[in-house]
Amino acid sequence: GDSVTQMEGPVTLSEEAFLTINCTYTATGYPSLFWYVQYPGEGLQLLLKATKADDKGSNKGFEATYRKETTSFHLEKGSVQVSDSAVYFCALTAGGFKTIFGAGTRLFVKA
Amino acid sequence: NAGVTQTPKFQVLKTGQSMTLQCAQDMNHEYMSWYRQDPGMGLRLIHYSVGAGITDQGEVPNGYNVSRSTTEDFPLRLLSAAPSQTSVYFCASSSRTGVADTQYFGPGTRLTVL
Numbered sequence: 001g002d003s004v005t006q007m008e009g010p011v012t013l014s015e016e017a018f019l020t021i022n023c024t025y026t027a028t029g030y031p032s033l034f035w036y037v038q039y040p041g042e043g044l045q046l047l048l049k050a051t052k053a054d055d056k057g058s059n060k061g062f063e064a065t066y067r068k069e070t071t072s073f074h075l076e077k078g079s080v081q082v083s084d085s086a087v088y089f090c091a092l093t094a095g096g097f098k099t100i101f102g103a104g105t106r107l108f109v110k111a
Numbered sequence: 112n113a114g115v116t117q118t119p120k121f122q123v124l125k126t127g128q129s130m131t132l133q134c135a136q137d138m139n140h141e142y143m144s145w146y147r148q149d150p151g152m153g154l155r156l157i158h159y160s161v162g163a164g165i166t167d168q169g170e171v172p173n174g175y176n177v178s179r180s181t182t183e184d185f186p187l188r189l190l191s192a193a194p195s196q197t198s199v200y201f202c203a204s205s206s207r208t209g210v211a212d213t214q215y216f217g218p219g220t221r222l223t224v225l
Contacts, residue, residue, distance in 0.1 A: 004153075034213075043115075043201055043216030044154075089153060098144075098169070099214055101153040 002027045006090045006102035013080055014110050021075040021105050023064075023090035031094035033057075033066055033073040038087040038104070047075075047088070085109045113137055117202050117217035124192040124224045132187040132220050134202030140215070142205045143185040144169070145177065147198040148219075154201065160185055192224045 007022040025031065032051045036044040048057030053068035062077045073090060090102040118133045136143065144159035156169030160179040174196060176188040185204075189196060199221050203214040 036214075041218075043218050044203075044214075045216065046213045049213065093212075098156060098159065101146075101155075103151055103153040 002094050002100045004090050004100050004102035006105055009106040012108045016079045019077040019080045023073045025071050025092050027094040029094050031092040034091040035075050036089040080109045082109045082111050115215050115217035117220050121221050128192050130189050134185045135183050136204040140204035140206050144203050145187045146201045149198050194224045197224045
């Protein structure tokens with residue numbers, strides 16, 4: 001069945017460091033891919049998405065490119081801030097409306 | 112526009128008790144779903160609905176019931192609570208079915224079963 005695998009956390013970085021959170025997927029058909037972010041005590045909210053191969057989603061300095069050949073959707077940010085501390089979820093929707101989530105990666109950014 | 116609302120925010124139950132978690136959305140979304148979030152396991156789909164009067168099971172439906180009598184509301188019922196149901200529960204909605212779209216999440220209900 002469809003699945004999403006993302007790197008385990010927690011990831012701890014200093015402010016202004018470069019961030020990469022890896023995400024790979026398995027899906028039949030042509031999935032849409034998402035990154036959601038969850039701040040402490042809150043629900044998930046969409047960070048960015050890409051709906052077809054080679055699309056790049058971007059928002060708030062975060063980027064991810066839909067790579068069909070490597071079945072990946074890695075999240076990157078050039079310079080993280082303390083306010084980026086949160087849990088990040090990679091997700092896919094394929095062939096319908098059900099969304100499959102990865103396990104989540106917790107990011108801590110130190111000042 | 113309140114988005115997706117959930118009540119209560121926190122709840123403590125004893126084993127065997129029943130309760131209903133409320134979820135409502137004011138965006139006229141057809142699709143609604145319930146997830147549970149457990150440490151290290153991401154979000155797992157419990158039940159979902161593609162419109163009023165239509166519901167179906169997700170990945171972990173046992174011990175839960177749902178109904179969808181209106182577009183706005185999608186309550187989740189725990190029939191006889193068990194400690195294994197201790198979790199954070201999120202309701203979500205989205206505007207289309209059959210095509211990928213953004214899910215909008217409520218703030219969650221933190222449930223503890225003793």
